[in-house]
Amino acid sequence: MSSQPVPPSENSLIREKVRGYAQEQRKEGRTEAKDSLRIGLGQIKEEFAAQDNLSEKDVHGLATRIKRRKHATSEDLFRLAxxxxxxVENINAFAAIPGALQVLVKELTGSDTQRQIDAAECLCNLSLGEAHVAEKISSLVGSYMVTYLDGKDGRLKRSCLWTLANILATSDKAAQQLLQMQIVPKLWKLYTGEGASNGFQEDAGICLYLISKNAAHHVNAEDREYIAHHIFSIRPEDPGSEYLMYIIHQLEIVELHSGLGTHQAECLVNFFIASLDSQADSLAVSYGVRVVANLMAINNPSLIGVLADDNIFVSALNKLFALRDPRLNMDLMRILRNFLNLNLLDSNLVLDRLQVYA
Known part of the structure; x- marks a missing residue:
């Protein structure tokens, strides 16, 4: 089955989620790192927050100066950020100066860790620009930022994740470039337990969501197979968990059946059941229904785990019917049909226990 477009209401849900998450991160940032402030998906130093607005002329002067020196000080980077x-006019003014961006790349890839962080935060704010800017950043520095996802410095890693998210949200061409740099396996590792313990799970989940939403057609078979092999146990209360079923559905992990085993399918089913109690009326539920329906369509009872128990299946379906969400109706009918086609038990026994609300 091909990927389905995201209904406007679900797009709104994601935007609200990301906006709320950004606000929470700003609060945490002021507590945990008093010298930085996250705005949207960028960071600046507080000492410069009270400065007067910087004009395009100011940006032109800064860009020309760092280009001439082939070096940018921390103050230069903070002022540019x-x-x-x-x-966006300031972003465009900087991007129009040939060679200026290369100076930021030089600082990012240098040996001074603090300067790397300063450059990454500056690039993060630069990436809030339009598609042509995102494409320049991706082309010149995308491979470095993807590599830094394996690094140990948390602040550098987080700035890279925010920058990559901006790029993925802005340009299809730039997203395609990033996908050729092994970004999916690295993001998936951060989305699993490896990133959860260090607080990167939500950021990695947002990046994977944006790939699934905007660039699924560029994701290759190897990356899809990697995800299928490394589907993990996740709880609805975990950071970024609401993106899981959306990612699995949009990348057609179940439909392609590439490397999906009994354990991986069990993780998806268990998460789906748990999400019915804690994330009703969410992406986890609406796309979870589709993913589980596709699991049942494979016609392999071992892949549906505990849902093979008619008591658990009927209970789950009744919870979904109780939501009275007309957007789920067709998918609920499909999941019921696919379950009955498995011939696990008498169909009438299942139908008699369903509580369908008109």
Whole structure:
């Protein structure tokens, strides 16, 4: 089955989630790192937050100066980061200076760890620009940022994740470039337990969501197989958990059946059942129904785990019917039909116990 477009209401749900998450991160940032402030998907130093607005002329002067020196000080980077947040015209002014971006790349890839972080935060704000800017960043620095996802410095890693998220949300061409740099396996590792313990699970989940939403057609078979082999146990209360079923559905992991085993399928089913109690009326539920229906369509009872128990299946379906969500109706009928086609028990026994609300 091909990927289905995301209904406007579900797009709104994701936008609200990301917006709320960004606000929470700003609060945490002021507590945990008083010298930085996250705005949207960018960071600036607080000491520059009270400065007057920087104009395009100011940005032009800064860009020309760092280009001439082939070096940017921390103050240069902080001022540019602030300027980029003040308007897309400042971003465009910087991007129009040949060689200026290469100076930021030089600082990012240098040996000074603090300067790397400063450059990454500056690039993060620069990536809030339009598609042509995202494509420049991806082309010049995308491979470094993807590599830094394996690094140990948390602040550098987080700035790279935010930058990559901006790029993935902005340009199809840039997203395609990033997908050629092994970004999916690295993000998936951060989305699993490896990132959860260090607080990167939500950021990695957002990046994977954006790939699934905007660039699923560019994801190759090897990356899909990697995900299928490494589906993990996740709880509805875990950071970024609401993106899991959306990612699995949009990348057609179940439909392609590439490397999906009994254990991986069991993880999806268990998460789906748990999400019915804690994430009703969410992406986890609406796309979970589709994923589980596709699991049943494979016609292999071992892949549906505990749902093979008619008591658990009927209970789950009744919870879904109780939501009275008309958007789920067709998918609920499909999941019921696919379950009955498995011939696990008498169909009438199942139908008699369903509580369908008109």
């Amino acid at each position: 602030l300027a980029f947040l003040q308007g």
